[in-house]
Amino acid sequence: MIKIGIVGGTGYTGVELLRLLAQHPEAHVEVITSRSEAGQRVVDMYPNLRGHYDALTFSVPDAKTLGACDVVFFATPHGVAHSLAAELLDAGTRIIDLSADFRLQDAQEWARWYGQPHGAPDLLPQAVYGLPEVNREAMRDARLIAVPGCYPTAVQLGLVPLLEQGLADPGQIIADCKSGVSGAGRGANVGSLFCEAGESMKAYGVPGHRHLPEIRQGLQRAAGEVVGLTFVPHLTPMVRGIHATLYARVADRSVDLQALFEQRYAAEPCVDVMPAGSTPETRSVRGANMCRMAVHRPQDGDLVVVLSVIDNLVKGASGQAVQGMNIAFGMEETLGIAHPALLP
Numbered sequence: 001m002i003k004i005g006i007v008g009g010t011g012y013t014g015v016e017l018l019r020l021l022a023q024h025p026e027a028h029v030e031v032i033t034s035r036s037e038a039g040q041r042v043v044d045m046y047p048n049l050r051g052h053y054d055a056l057t058f059s060v061p062d063a064k065t066l067g068a069c070d071v072v073f074f075a076t077p078h079g080v081a082h083s084l085a086a087e088l089l090d091a092g093t094r095i096i097d098l099s100a101d102f103r104l105q106d107a108q109e110w111a112r113w114y115g116q117p118h119g120a121p122d123l124l125p126q127a128v129y130g131l132p133e134v135n136r137e138a139m140r141d142a143r144l145i146a147v148p149g150c151y152p153t154a155v156q157l158g159l160v161p162l163l164e165q166g167l168a169d170p171g172q173i174i175a176d177c178k179s180g181v182s183g184a185g186r187g188a189n190v191g192s193l194f195c196e197a198g199e200s201m202k203a204y205g206v207p208g209h210r211h212l213p214e215i216r217q218g219l220q221r222a223a224g225e226v227v228g229l230t231f232v233p234h235l236t237p238m239v240r241g242i243h244a245t246l247y248a249r250v251a252d253r254s255v256d257l258q259a260l261f262e263q264r265y266a267a268e269p270c271v272d273v274m275p276a277g278s279t280p281e282t283r284s285v286r287g288a289n290m291c292r293m294a295v296h297r298p299q300d301g302d303l304v305v306v307l308s309v310i311d312n313l314v315k316g317a318s319g320q321a322v323q324g325m326n327i328a329f330g331m332e333e334t335l336g337i338a339h340p341a342l343l344p
Ligand SMILES: NC(=O)C1=CN([C@@H]2O[C@H](COP(=O)(O)OP(=O)(O)OC[C@H]3O[C@@H](n4cnc5c(N)ncnc54)[C@H](OP(=O)(O)O)[C@@H]3O)[C@@H](O)[C@H]2O)C=CC1
Pocket: 007, 008, 009, 010, 011, 012, 013, 014, 033, 034, 035, 036, 037, 061, 074, 075, 076, 077, 078, 080, 098, 099, 100, 148, 149, 150, 182, 183, 184, 185, 186, 187, 312, 313, 316, 317
């Protein structure tokens, strides 16, 4: 059994980790932290987990207790993993960080976008970007995995087949993305209130969102050159889900795009290339560690449209984190995350 710690267990991604790990035959959650709910039983707060974590109680984060685990997941706001990572790694504990702390390879760029100095630049060389479909080999035996953000997962998976083959014009890429409200986390904020977000839709972060440098870093790696990307996120009235509508210019009309996408992801257990003409819906991935996508070339023009959907809390966060753990520990990649179940 792998001894697991979770820092930030009361948040949306933290409890999603609990839901998924309850179905994982090799995982045992030993420590789960919350500063505000310390002393409270997990199943009293989340009755959907009764029968799975009856003996587990939230505790305040403590490096010594966490350092006794084999792996610690950080489901916390940015900056928290920076402050604890070195001590845990020294104790021999592996880290899977769901926050953005180790996603950008450049500490100065991180500081620019996150408005504070990078708290652990010395650890960046050992941080492995945890998108299995592009970085699986580096994830094996990794000690520090940076789980990609939700938008970056949906966008990169939708575009890498075109960029890796040099088919898309790298200077003109548009990612028009919609997110469910759980993407903003469980903390109280006016924009997430039902009366504000429940029956409305709006764009945000248009001049520049924190996921822009992360997406650009991934796309540039796939393309092998600088990428010109416009990324516009929107908040939509649903609880879970990311819908990415991606536009790229592919001048070569002779390419069989459907075959290209099917071949690229043929061996991937967590990507589903849907039949030609499909329009994937976010509800088709709700609770599942799956990215479903479809590729279109409207009016046979040179503008290609890729539709890519994920559940932001699963393939966009906690499910991908468990997939990363499975890879890093040499287990079956979809152990515990093959079936969507026990949704609250
Ligand atoms: N929601 C989503 O769809 C996605 C989120 N992410 C990222 O995952 C991380 C977690 O997100 P989410 O679950 O939505 O966040 P929430 O706001 O829902 O939860 C945050 C959790 O972290 C704990 N926490 C907050 N501050 C600290 C601190 N200083 N030290 C220790 N624990 C702290 C909170 O508990 P307490 O305050 O009681 O300690 C809480 O359990 C974030 O970095 C987010 O950007 C990534 C992909 C998708």
